[in-house]
Amino acid sequence: MTYDYDAIVIGGGTAGLAFAVSAVSLKAKVAIIESNKFGGSCINSGCIPSKAFLHSAHVAHQIATAHELGIDARIEKIDLSTIMSRVNHIVDDDYEHTLEKYKKLGVSIIDGRGELLDNHSVKVGDNTYTGEHIIIASGSRPVIPPIKGLTDVPFLTNETIFDMKQLPKNLTILGAGSIGLEFGQGFEFLGSQVSIIDMVPTIFPKDDPEVSGFMERIFSSENINLYLSSSIEEVKQQDGKLITTIEKDGKKIDIIGDAIFASLGRMPNTKNMGLETIGVELDPKGYIKTNAFLQTSIPNIYACGDVVGPYKFTHMANYQGFTIAKNIILKEPTEIDYSEVTWSIYTKPEVAHVGYTEQMAKEANLFGDSIVVNFERTERAVIDSDTGFLKLILDKDNLIIGATLISEKAGDMINTAAVAIKERLDPTFFITLIYSFPTEISIYKYAGLEFLKKVYKEDQRKKIQYKFIE
Structure with a gap:
């Protein structure tokens, strides 16, 4: 049977875009159907505008606390209108750039709300489009609970x-x-x-x-x-x-x-799309059920991003979209793997995490030990008045299976732990690295040294020579 497209994506947010850019790069013919603003919540109301807003807020905090560094500075005025104008300018630029990029790549952009008629057909207004595969990436929206008034x-x-x-x-x-x-x-x-x-x-x-x-x-x-x-x-x-x-x-x-x-919280956009009519199974909260390959209950229909969960992160949506492209365009069966999922909260200081927490590891009967190192051990943290800690979770073979960081740069630094988890390393790996000095990421070196103190007896430690043991 001949179809209009190799794949039709319902939803022009991060997950759908990740699939589309991969698929068209592999010469697939792809259409994206979007009823709202192209780019999804990350560009328009999530990651990008929120971090632009926080940048202004953090600058205000730096000025307010500058006296601690011997700088006499005062804030004359906070103009929220100007702050939000800058935020929206960044959003608009990103939106225009993203839209133009995908048009140049050859992705067909269809404005309107998509409704599934069957497992190959999507209706948008008065038009119907067909695709060999359909990807549901319709995102999520804020939960408005039934609070009185x-x-x-x-x-x-x-x-x-x-x-x-x-x-x-x-x-x-x-x-x-x-x-x-x-x-x-x-x-x-x-x-x-x-x-x-x-x-x-x-x-x-x-x-x-x-x-x-x-x-x-x-x-x-x-x-x-x-x-x-x-x-x-x-x-x-x-x-x-x-x-x-x-x-x-x-x-x-x-x-x-x-x-x-x-x-x-947020809830999935899965209503009034024809999903249940054609037999796509949802869980009790409205999320689309998928298998390890991100297939729905209908084999040629896949789903990714916030409509699937379990992590509503932009980087997770990217990962899921790329994985679907491998499965249906490259035809390389690839299961989704959530063992090294990182997340960051951009408070001041930032909080970041990957893998197991201590409680999760204990519940899974994997917990072997934990290592906690405070940032006061690193000279750069002292210089920058940073505060926080690194906690590593080890399994019973002393391999790293989780990490938590609190630091001004935690969102960047957590990825080092993610690599260690993926490569099944123990903390001594961190001692073998040569770190630029002074940098906060050397906290991992100190975690490795703390690990040595635990696993080696005193007489054994004296015999071990490492470049960075002080």
Whole structure:
């Protein structure tokens, strides 16, 4: 049978784009159907604009703390309108560049909402397109929970916050996940009084306990109000203020704000696409079920990105899109592998993780030991007033299976641990590397030295010669 395209992608976000660029490079004929703004949430309302916003916030923080370095500097004015104008300019440039790039590559861009008619046909408006394969990469959207009164008052999400013109004196954030924590700290640096509310007992609840304790101390020192183990009872508007009523420890508390930012997670865009009509199976939360090759319950239909999970990261969407291209264009059966997935939260300092936490390793009966090294061991961290730690998780054979980093540069540095996990290395590998000096990444060397202290007896250690043992 002849089809219009080798592959039709529903969704022009990161996952769909990653597949498309790989497929057209291999001479496949590809169409992308997009009903919203091309480039998806990362370019338009996620990674790119949020990090552009945080850059301004971090500069403000540097100025405010410059006196600690002997520099007398003052902020005369915070102009949120100008900050957001810069953010949106970066987004627009990235959008235009991405759109033009894919057109030049020969990808057909189809504007509109795609609806599956069968396993090879997609309807867009009055037109129907056919493809040998179909890739669902329709992304996700913010969760708007049924909180009493929330939809009756003005509130912000990550899709609307970059339209703000005035800095709120008091900002209430619903949700202490990565988005809430990044924006909360960012607005605090710009001068807002920030309150963050969540039902979880700690921030970073899925990470090693050292992380939550460390970061809660940071947030408290910055006068950010954390209302944890708290349920949101009601939101209302009164006398020009937005009042969020919570229950904590059996008591009702009213939190008064000038703006509310809802960051309570994301949900997949899988409704009204014809998925269930043609037999594509979804899980109870609406995510598309896939096998290890990212095939859905219909073999020629694949899915990737936020509609699949389990990690809603841009780099994960890229990885999944490339993997599907290998499977259907190169015809090289490749299973997805999540053992070295890195994630980073761009607070100050950053928090990054890869592989197993200690608790995860214990639950999987893999845990052998852990190594924790503080950044005060590295000269560069002392010079730059950086603070944090590296924690390595080892299995019973002393191979690295997980790592957590807190540092100003954690997002960059975590990739070293990811390589160690992939190559099945033990911590002594880090001692054999020659590190530029002074750099914070030499923290890995000190982790290797700590490992030696644990595994070798004193008389054995004296016999071992390593270039970097001091």
